[in-house]
Amino acid sequence: MKSQQVLQRFEIRFSGLGGQGIITLGKVMGQGLAIGHGYNVTQTQSYGPEARGGSSKCDLVISSSPISYPKAESLDVLVALSQEACNTYYPYLKPGGALVIESDLVKQPPTNQFLGLPYTRLAKDKVGIAQAMNTVVLGSLSHLLPFINQKTMRKSLEAVLPEKIRAVNAKAFNLGLRLAKKEWGDDVGAVWEKE
């Protein structure tokens, strides 16, 4: 295996609406990075008291050294799955950080430098269920972030999920991976390659 890239506080924020599977997405990705890749990872979450609707947010901090402060302060990657979330958290994005949006739901991106895919539509049309949307996001991020080993991530996705939804999610993961490669290009994550 290739030696692991050294990271110093790489911060990712997933944000959107309650019910979109944002916290599950953070959990799966955190599990993959912590157990599969061996990084230090903290995943924190904040959400409203509502069961559905309302806002939802999940922070991942990834580092090769122990992490003290568990929340994200200046983001390397912001994943915004709703217009409101995009507006709220865009100011926290580092200069040079990447904005990833749900291009159907975020109609007015605050910048023209963003990476977008219509995740919900893709999940509904190509995978068959809209709920697999978060796994499509995971797939596309696995292409974007150069320190993620796609095979390891796929394996830990399978380890976390219950048997009956494994196949659907594997399909969604591959879809995200493939489309990100096609739409965003092969060297989209090159900025983080050598850090």
Place this chain on the structure above:
Amino acid sequence: MARRKKRKEIFALGNEAVVEGALLAGCSFYGGYPITPSSEIMEIMASKLPQTDDGVFIQMEDEIASMGAIIGASLAGRKVLTATSGPGFSLKQENLGYAVMAETPLVLVNVMRGGLSTGLPTCPGQGDVQQARWGTHGDHPIIVLSASNVQECLDMTITAFNMAEKYRTPVILLLDEITAHTREKIEIPYEGEFEVFSRTIPSMPPEWYKPYEETVRGVPPMPPIGSGYRFHVTGLTHDRNGFPTQRPEEVVELMDRLHRKIDQFFYDIQLVEEIQTEDADTVVIAYGCVARSAELAVQQARANGIKAGLLKLKTLFPYPRRQQEKIMANAKTIIVPELNMGQMSREVKRVNQGRASVRTINRIDGQIITPSEILKVIMQG
């Protein structure tokens, strides 16, 4: 020596770590009532306890009854756990006092949320600190612990069970929403790697047994109900045989012993972690999730050439007075950041007696204090 066994690694919530810790410590009874943000402890207990040999899980009708359930189970010889948050913690106070008086070992986890009353259910807070100390009525001793990361949730839960059993007392473990709802990679220690303490049971024949007899440690042996030893359990002030008394010399003997059994073991109970405090002239005293912000702020201050340090409190009460006095040899400024209007800074100021300058950072809007807020105050000196 045999090769060291590899510890199992999991990516877990703070609440999950509490459950893992409880099971490792030998917990076999959970009585509770769910409340955000502590619900995961109950959910996971409900699935895991029945899979153990003799584990019993019970959901009670409310928090008052769940305290009653765990006190009963503890008297029957079980190691017991319950978990709650603010509003439930208030309800548990009455029976908590009973457990102190009846010297019943139990562990009560309170995951603090923001605000008072039902407040901010999904936001962090640290507003229950003095309630944990003084919430139940009467002049009582109590042990209050806290944890600031997921590994500590596991470790401190084991410690809480050990202290409860060692000193026959309720132990409160204060977490906050951020610590409880953070997922991190933790290592689960293997059996034999950590100490597990169980209550002393009487060795004399049942007819000689006096349930509340004076002992050197101040902790009388405790037989499980139904093992042949007879004893009477009451919340009334009682004599050595466990029956109510109002005779001043017997009252004072009981009250003295209740306090002494905790106070005289301060070196075992008062746990702190010192980070770069040896030469620090500015020390942050913090606990819970805020201690993590403080740790980063201290690192950043050191990078700027400021001699900063962190005293992280793992035991909140009895307050680690000696450890604070130790850092005050060098410290000119003490900073106490907390998610309330200054509940722990009271203790700090009491010990400080005007020697160092004590600055407080208080935040009560349901958000965590960020490292940059603490750094700003450190830089001001």
